[in-house]
Amino acid sequence: xxxxxxxxxxxxxxxxxxxxxxxxxxxxxxxxxxxxxxxxxxxxxxxxxxxxxxxxxxxxxxxxxxxxxxxxxxxxxxxx
Numbered sequence: 776x777x778x779x780x781x782x783x784x785x786x787x788x789x790x791x792x793x794x795x796x797x798x799x800x801x802x803x804x805x806x807x808x809x810x811x812x813x814x815x816x817x818x819x820x821x822x823x824x825x826x827x828x829x830x831x832x833x834x835x836x837x838x839x840x841x842x843x844x845x846x847x848x849x850x851x852x853x854x855x
Contacts, residue, residue, distance in 0.1 A: 786817060786837045793831030795824050803837055815839055 803817045817837035
């Protein structure tokens with residue numbers, strides 16, 4: 776967890792099943808990822824929603840803010 780606390784960390788993540796309701800500045804938590812990443816409150820800075828013949832996907836770019844916890848972090852459930 777020390778590595779995440781040192782400063783701003785970034786994470787890029789693609790959801791196989793798109794979530795068009797997810798927008799920038801939302802809080803996000805991904806508990807299915809290993810600690811410390813899964814325990815971190817992330818802030819979405821960019822979303823890219825794609826529609827293809829296979830369906831909708833959502834690509835997220837997230838970051839942490841040193842010393843700031845996002846109170847409204849929403850857990851993301853992954854589909855396998």
